[in-house]
Amino acid sequence: MSNSQITIKDIAKALNVSVSTVSRALNDSPDLSGATKLQVQEYARQHHYKPNLLALSMKKRESKTIGVIVPQIIHHFFSSVLEGMMDVAEREGFNVLLFRSRDSFEKEQHSVQQLISSQVCGVLTSIAKETTHYEHFQELVDHNIPVVFFDRICVDIPSNRVVIDDYAGALAATEYLIKTGCHRIAFFCSPLNLEISKNRRGGYLDALSKHGISVDKDLIKICDNYDEAIPVATEMLQSENRPDAFFAVNDETALGILHATKHLHFKIPEEISICGFTDGFAAIASDPQLTTVGQSGQDVGRSAMELLVEKIRHKGDQPLIKNKIIKTKLIVRETTR
Amino acid sequence: MSNSQITIKDIAKALNVSVSTVSRALNDSPDLSGATKLQVQEYARQHHYKPNLLALSMKKRESKTIGVIVPQIIHHFFSSVLEGMMDVAEREGFNVLLFRSRDSFEKEQHSVQQLISSQVCGVLTSIAKETTHYEHFQELVDHNIPVVFFDRICVDIPSNRVVIDDYAGALAATEYLIKTGCHRIAFFCSPLNLEISKNRRGGYLDALSKHGISVDKDLIKICDNYDEAIPVATEMLQSENRPDAFFAVNDETALGILHATKHLHFKIPEEISICGFTDGFAAIASDPQLTTVGQSGQDVGRSAMELLVEKIRHKGDQPLIKNKIIKTKLIVRETTR
DNA sequence: AGGTACAGTGCAAACGTTTTCACTGACAAA
DNA sequence: TTTGTCAGTGAAAACGTTTGCACTGTACCT
Numbered sequence: 138m139s140n141s142q143i144t145i146k147d148i149a150k151a152l153n154v155s156v157s158t159v160s161r162a163l164n165d166s167p168d169l170s171g172a173t174k175l176q177v178q179e180y181a182r183q184h185h186y187k188p189n190l191l192a193l194s195m196k197k198r199e200s201k202t203i204g205v206i207v208p209q210i211i212h213h214f215f216s217s218v219l220e221g222m223m224d225v226a227e228r229e230g231f232n233v234l235l236f237r238s239r240d241s242f243e244k245e246q247h248s249v250q251q252l253i254s255s256q257v258c259g260v261l262t263s264i265a266k267e268t269t270h271y272e273h274f275q276e277l278v279d280h281n282i283p284v285v286f287f288d289r290i291c292v293d294i295p296s297n298r299v300v301i302d303d304y305a306g307a308l309a310a311t312e313y314l315i316k317t318g319c320h321r322i323a324f325f326c327s328p329l330n331l332e333i334s335k336n337r338r339g340g341y342l343d344a345l346s347k348h349g350i351s352v353d354k355d356l357i358k359i360c361d362n363y364d365e366a367i368p369v370a371t372e373m374l375q376s377e378n379r380p381d382a383f384f385a386v387n388d389e390t391a392l393g394i395l396h397a398t399k400h401l402h403f404k405i406p407e408e409i410s411i412c413g414f415t416d417g418f419a420a421i422a423s424d425p426q427l428t429t430v431g432q433s434g435q436d437v438g439r440s441a442m443e444l445l446v447e448k449i450r451h452k453g454d455q456p457l458i459k460n461k462i463i464k465t466k467l468i469v470r471e472t473t474r
Numbered sequence: 475m476s477n478s479q480i481t482i483k484d485i486a487k488a489l490n491v492s493v494s495t496v497s498r499a500l501n502d503s504p505d506l507s508g509a510t511k512l513q514v515q516e517y518a519r520q521h522h523y524k525p526n527l528l529a530l531s532m533k534k535r536e537s538k539t540i541g542v543i544v545p546q547i548i549h550h551f552f553s554s555v556l557e558g559m560m561d562v563a564e565r566e567g568f569n570v571l572l573f574r575s576r577d578s579f580e581k582e583q584h585s586v587q588q589l590i591s592s593q594v595c596g597v598l599t600s601i602a603k604e605t606t607h608y609e610h611f612q613e614l615v616d617h618n619i620p621v622v623f624f625d626r627i628c629v630d631i632p633s634n635r636v637v638i639d640d641y642a643g644a645l646a647a648t649e650y651l652i653k654t655g656c657h658r659i660a661f662f663c664s665p666l667n668l669e670i671s672k673n674r675r676g677g678y679l680d681a682l683s684k685h686g687i688s689v690d691k692d693l694i695k696i697c698d699n700y701d702e703a704i705p706v707a708t709e710m711l712q713s714e715n716r717p718d719a720f721f722a723v724n725d726e727t728a729l730g731i732l733h734a735t736k737h738l739h740f741k742i743p744e745e746i747s748i749c750g751f752t753d754g755f756a757a758i759a760s761d762p763q764l765t766t767v768g769q770s771g772q773d774v775g776r777s778a779m780e781l782l783v784e785k786i787r788h789k790g791d792q793p794l795i796k797n798k799i800i801k802t803k804l805i806v807r808e809t810t811r
Numbered sequence: 812a813g814g815t816a817c818a819g820t821g822c823a824a825a826c827g828t829t830t831t832c833a834c835t836g837a838c839a840a841a
Numbered sequence: 842t843t844t845g846t847c848a849g850t851g852a853a854a855a856c857g858t859t860t861g862c863a864c865t866g867t868a869c870c871t
Contacts (some may be wrong), residue, residue, distance in 0.1 A: 142593075142617060144827055155851045160829060170849060185613060190591040191537065192827035195528045195856050202571075210557040211550070211772075213755070220547040223574045227581075232588060234539075235572040237560045244564070251569060254527040256479075276522060280479060392759060399761070418550070422729060422756035424736070435548075481857055492821045497859060507819060529857035532826050 143184050152180060163188070194256060203445065204252035206236040206245060206262040208289075213417040214434045215263070218287065221438025222261060229446050231258075242267040249273040253280055259445045263289040283448035287441040290332075297448060299441040299461045303333045306430040306465030307340025310384055310412050313467055315348050317474040319382035319410050322350075323373060325394070326386040327361040337386055337414065361386050366393025374401050374409070381409060382473075388413040388420050391427055395472065411472040425471030436463050480521050489517060500525070531593065540782065541589035543573040543582060543599040545626075550754040551771045552600070555624065558775025559598060566783050568595075579604040586610040590617055596782045600626040620785035624778040627669075634785060636778040636798045640670045643767040643802030644677025647721055647749050650804055652685050654811040656719035656747050659687075660710060662731065663723040664698040674723055674751065698723050703730025711738050711746070718746060719810075725750040725757050728764055732809065748809040762808030773800050 145163070149156045154173065161169045162177035163186075180186075194200040203226060207215045219235075226233050234255060236248035245265045252260055253276065260277055263286065271293050277284050278294065287299040314322050324341045327334040338357075345352055360369050366385070373380055374397065383398075385391040391413030395405070403409045405425055413420060413429035420427040440461045447459075482500070486493045491510065498506050499514035500523075517523075531537040540563060544552045556572075563570050571592060573585035582602045589597055590613065597614055600623065608630050614621050615631065624636040651659050661678045664671040675694075682689055697706050703722070710717055711734065720735075722728040728750030732742070740746045742762055750757060753768035777798045784796075 142590075142827095146827075156828085157830080157851060157853095158849085160827095161850090164829085168849070173849085185616075187587065187591045189532075189593060189827050190588075191528050191532045191593050192856090193829085195526075195532060195826095195858095196828045196830090198856070200528065205572075210560065211553045213548070216548045216553040219572075220574070223547065223572070227574075232592065233572045235556075235560070235570045237557070237564075250524065251527075253479075254524045255569065256526060256528050279522075396761070418755035419759035422759035424733070424761050479857095483857075493858080494821060494823095494860075495819085497857095498820090501859085505818070505820090510819080526857050529826090530859085532828095532856095533858045533860095535826070 142189065143186050144189065145186075148177060148180055148184070148186065152177060198256075199258050200256045201230060202232045202234055202255065202257045203442070204234045204236065204248075204255065204257040204260045206238055206248045206252075206260070208238050208240045208263060208265055210237055214288070214415065214432070217434025218263075218438035218441070221433075221435035221440075222442045223438075224435070225439050225442035225446065229442075231446070238265040240266040242269075246273045249277060253277065253282065257282065259283045259285070259449050261285050261287060261441050261445055263287050264291050281452070283445055283452065285441045285445045285448070287437050295458055297444050297459050297461075299437055299444060299463065301333070301432045301437065302462045302464055303336035304340040304343075306414065306432065306467075307337040307384070308344045309340075309465070309467050310414070310430050311341045311344030312348070313469070314382045314384065314410055314412060314473065315344065315350065317410065320350055321353070321356065321378070321380040322382040322384055323356040323358065323370075323380040324384050325358050325360045325366060325369070325390050328359060334386065341384060356380055361390050363389045363393040363396075366390045367397045370394040370397035371401065374398065374403065383409070383411045385411070385413050388415045388417050388427060388429055391429065391472075392419055392423055395423060395425075395427065406472055406474045410474060416468055420468070420470070428470045428473040429468055431466045431468045433463065433466070479526065480523050481526065482523075485514060485517055485521070485523065489514060535593075536595050537593045538567060539569045539571055539592065539594045540779070541571045541573065541585075541592065541594040541597045543575055543585045543589075543597070545575050545577045545600060545602055547574055551625070551752065551769070554771025555600075555775035555778070558770075558772035558777075559779045560775075561772070562776050562779035562783065566779075568783070575602040577603040579606075583610045586614060590614065590619065594619065596620045596622070596786050598622050598624060598778050598782055600624050601628050618789070620782055620789065622778045622782045622785070624774050632795055634781050634796050634798075636774055636781060636800065638670070638769045638774065639799045639801055640673035641677040641680075643751065643769065643804075644674040644721070645681045646677075646802070646804050647751070647767050648678045648681030649685070650806070651719045651721065651747055651749060651810065652681065652687065654747065657687055658690070658693065658715070658717040659719040659721055660693040660695065660707075660717040661721050662695050662697045662703060662706070662727050665696060671723065678721060693717055698727050700726045700730040700733075703727045704734045707731040707734035708738065711735065711740065720746070720748045722748070722750050725752045725754050725764060725766055728766065728809075729756055729760055732760060732762075732764065742809055743811045747811060753805055757805070757807070765807045765810040766805055768803045768805045770800065770803070 145156050145159045149159045159177050162174040209215055238245040242265055245268055271291055274291055274294050285297040290298045326338055329335055358369055360366055383394045391411055395411055398405060398409050413427050416429045416431035420429045482493050482496045486496045496514050499511040546552055575582040579602055582605055608628055611628055611631050622634040627635045663675055666672055695706055697703055720731045728748055732748055735746050750764050750766035753766045757764040757766045
């Protein structure tokens with residue numbers, strides 16, 4: 138019933154040696170006689186001795202723990218990122234302290250405070266939607282704790298970043314549609330204040346101009362969810378100058394378009410091609426299965442963690458800022474030719 | 475550049491008082507003069523003093539941290555569970571140390587060791603598929619660390635558990651199919667060594683007998699994934715004594731059945747009803763959308779965390795074992811009448 | 812004046828480690 | 842014998858806190 142964690146002291150007392158000796162034996166220090174060392178190690182093993190990480194961290198002033206703050210966990214992209222981070226953390230011997238902001242500024246701020254208090258040796262985060270000022274992150278920097286932002290980065294703080302190559306992904310997808318014979322390609326995107334939106338739109342536009350297709354403003358819609366996509370796509374499909382392809386900023390929107398297209402009995406992909414962005418679960422579950430731009434959350438997570446670990450290892454060095462851009466991959470399924 | 479975490483000592487030195495005074499001031503102790511107290515608090519605030527949680531945990535011998543081990547993170551159910559756990563952890567003031575077993579026994583074992591070393595005050599876990607013996611969990615119990623198992627529980631260890639009510643969920647779903655006019659209901663399930671499989675099958679069988687429908691062995695198949703479901707369902711649908719409904723042990727299998735049914739041009743739900751189990755992303759993305767038994771991962775996570783916190787708070791008390799069964803909810807969509 | 816009460820404060824131990832320094836004894840070299 | 846070397850070990854400080862105890866001084870009561 139005792140909170141019986143056996144300590145180095147207990148071993149010392151039991152074996153009638155000093156704590157220093159026990160410590161050295163357990164760390165396999167070279168300046169210790171074979172006999173004593175073995176005796177201590179044996180005793181420790183038998184009694185399931187476990188070093189107290191708290192005491193250790195305190196002594197060494199580094200905790201081998203990394204803090205992660207995500208806006209949400211039930212979310213295909215973020216859970217993938219988390220999974221990728223765990224891959225690297227495990228390999229590199231770091232533990233992970235998890236926080237979730239729910240896109241609330243206040244919670245994010247509180248999480249950062251907790252992380253500093255917890256003496257984490259690094260932080261990975263994707264900022265909350267609500268967040269517009271960044272003193273709390275600056276505090277991390279002031280405390281000399283390395284930070285890597287991923288996906289939703291913080292532009293105001295000089296920091297390491299890992300982002301998706303939205304531009305190239307959109308460019309490749311649009312080019313693929315063009316190459317498979319589409320020339321009137323509609324584009325459904327989010328409001329342009331979001332960075333990803335701008336970049337994906339840029340890729341779309343550049344692909345058109347690269348292939349000598351002029352931009353038709355009527356083909357570009359601000360519309361980024363399932364429900365809105367249905368009426369918007371329906372109207373476009375019924376116009377006489379209808380598009381022959383749709384490219385959507387995310388999979389949900391693409392599914393809305395798919396729904397509308399099927400409803401009007403257009404043949405997919407013979408008459409209408411559709412391409413999404415993300416490659417979440419939905420892309421495979423839909424019928425026909427959705428062609429989409431795959432963004433590997435796991436790669437983002439892995440890269441972010443790798444970058445962070447590198448920063449931690451070379452903490453004394455020049456504070457060089459490194460960014461990493463994760464490639465996307467076009468995943469061709471049944472909604473394109 | 476210094477690892478400049480300001481400490482209680484620094485404050486004491488700067489203000490020319492003792493560390494005890496500072497400590498008391500920061501903890502708003504009643505036996506301290508107003509003036510000094512305010513002065514200290516003000517100084518601490520200005521210099522962004524943050525208590526060192528490591529030192530605190532060591533002193534108090536409790537870390538306010540809870541360890542969580544999940545088999546996987548990119549997984550609708552487990553990420554939901556995690557989200558639910560965070561809800562409660564946040565509310566109750568606990569931090570979460572996250573581990574992932576990848577269904578490997580070895581990793582699970584290692585995670586447990588880390589958790590003990592980290593002095594967590596409780597552990598939540600769903601055991602790895604590989605795991606068949608439980609010494610590592612027993613060690614937690616021996617160390618007097620409360621454990622709550624969720625979903626994949628550990629039968630050999632007397633412990634608190636949170637599970638899904640598979641039996642009732644399957645019973646309700648089957649009854650719904652019967653009430654909407656189906657009498658030849660096929661059942662696709664996992665191998666019967668899994669607990670959930672047994673329970674869901676039990677619910678199915680009891681629903682039939684409750685409504686006076688005799689069991690047809692040919693309608694029960696061991697088949698629990700998308701790819702296998704397609705040929706199996708196809709064959710059943712082509713037999714002369716075909717089923718008029720399918721109930722599958724998970725959503726993926728149900729989608730395979732859906733695929734086969736559509737391919738053979740049966741009308742859904744007029745001719746064939748289909749029901750899944752889980753209510754993941756896929757259920758909404760499919761066309762038609764899938765009727766399924768919803769199991770709330772978030773509720774599981776919340777309940778598990780609540781149970782654990784209760785255990786931690788009443789650690790001295792009688793070690794009463796509490797189990798919690800999470801209700802499922804039938805979510806009727808388009809694949810049933 | 813003598814005593815009590817108490818507010819305000821500091822000292823030091825403790826939590827479990829690591830690590831520097833110093834000590835002991837044995838043995839070899841002079 | 843004296844000196845030096847070295848292997849083996851222990852004492853103690855330190856990491857940042859909290860807290861029981863002891864000390865000071867002032868104010869109040871007889």
